[in-house]
Amino acid sequence: MLTVGVEEEFLxxxxxxxxxxxxxxxxxxxxxxxxxxxxxxAYQLETVSGVHTRLDRLHDELAELRWIASNAAERTGALLVAAGAPPFRRGPLEAVTDDPRYRELADRYPSATLAAAGTCGCHVHVGVADRDLAVGVLGRLRPWLAPLLALTANSPYADGADSGYGSIRYEARRQWPTFRAPEVWADAEDYDRAIKALIADGTALDVGGVHLLARLSGRYPTIEIRVADTCLSVTDTVVFAGIVRALVATLIEDVRYARPVDAMSAAEVEDGLAAAARHGLVVRGPQPPGRPPVAIADQLRVLLRKITPALGESGDAVAVHSRLGWLCRHGTGAERQRSLLQSDPRPDAFVNALAEHTAPRPATARALAWAI
Structure with a gap:
């Protein structure tokens, strides 16, 4: 059983x-x-879970962490909100946390800091100690990054208006020079060489500043998938973590049996991610001329077929498929945010509703529990 842990960023x-x-x-x-x-x-927090093999226990810890952070925020007069970007007003550069590394990042990459300030992601770590094996998985993750982003899109609003995107966070973070899909590397030595080159030429400050959408963690023996927005609810986060773990388990087998890597070009990967960021799971509106629409929902169905055996082996198949059915009926985080604002357009009502979905009171939490 592969282990899984989650880092969640909040507003x-x-x-x-x-x-x-x-x-x-x-x-x-x-x-x-x-x-x-x-x-x-200074208007963000991060929570870091422990290492888990069971998704129900991951759910319990993430819910506990949200509750701890939410209660602490309320004692300072603030609300803890799980959204991929501030829905109304962002803070100035002066709001960068007073930490030497963060200050150096802001000084070196001011345009990226301005564009992406306050954006919040969900980072899933899957334990893979063999670095050569993990690098083989990274290259095979490329075709699946778009449906993973679409599934977790949770930042439709910016500067008080609907951005037209499901994930405006993805668009904002593209200003960071390393915010891109991983490449196909031969082995861990090849990967390390590429990371060192990014640092040497100033594209990244350090290993932690290489913001690939999926990478080898610089701190843990894990593959770290970083493509997702912070999810609106704990259950959204846990179903995403379950899908990611099953996908990594499936791709490990592909590496071990030397199955070919999908030959998607960088442009095709980027087109898929751009469509996922804009539309979520459903393609809407006109597409660029000369290009067929990227059917993200179809890609998600193919992904689920691919990982269903791994979900069965981990015992997660029923819970994951049940929650995905719920998402199809109620929408992703971005779609649910839009519904909340449409039902009551007052900013204070909207922010309070987001906070309630982020860390619900116990009665609400039971209704949204993982074991649905």
Whole structure:
């Protein structure tokens, strides 16, 4: 059984939707819990789960972490919100967390910092200790990044308006020079050579500043999938983690049996990701001339067929397919955000609704539990 862990990034917002740069105060409340950490801006937090083999236990810890962070935020007058980007107003560069590394990143890449400030992602770590094997998996992840992004799109709003995207976070983070799909590398030595070259030429500050959509973690013996927006609910996060783990398990077998790597070009991968960021699971509106529409929902169905044996082996098939059925009926995080704002357009009502979905009260949590 492959292990799985999750890092979730969150926004700290005022009740009216303005960003609340109070992470220092929130961390003071949670002092002693090393699972709650600062993030790039002072109006963000990150939570880091432990290592799990069972998704129900991952669910319980992530729900606990959201509840801890939410209660601490409320004690500073802020609300904890799981969204891929601030829906109303972003903070200035001065809101970058007072940390030497973050300051150096902001100084070296000011345009990327301005564009992507406050964007929040969900990073899933899957334990793969063999680095050559893990690099083989990275190259094979490329065709599946678009449906993974579409499934987790949760940032439709920016500057108080509908951006037209399901994931405006993806578009904003493209300003970072290494925010792109992994390449197909021969082995770990080839991968390491490429990472060192990015650092040497100034494209990245350090190993942690290589923002590939999937990479080898610089801290843990894991593959780290970083394509997703922070998910609106804990259950969304856990079903995503289950799909990612099953996909990695499936691709490990492809590597071991030397099955060929899908020969998608960089342009094809980028087109798929762009379509996923804009449309989510359903393609809407006119497509660029001369190019067929990228049917992300069809890609997701192919992905599910591919990973169903692995889901069965881990015991996750029923729960994952059940939750995906729920998503088809109720929409991704982006679609649910739009429904919330349409039902009550007042900013304070919208932000409170997002906070409730992020860390629901116990009665609501039971209704949204993992074992549905």
């Amino acid at each position: 700290l917002l005022e009740p009216d939707g303005a960003v609340a740069p109070v992470s220092g105060g929130v961390l003071g409340v949670t002092e002693g819990d090393e699972r709650v950490k600062p993030e790039y801006t």
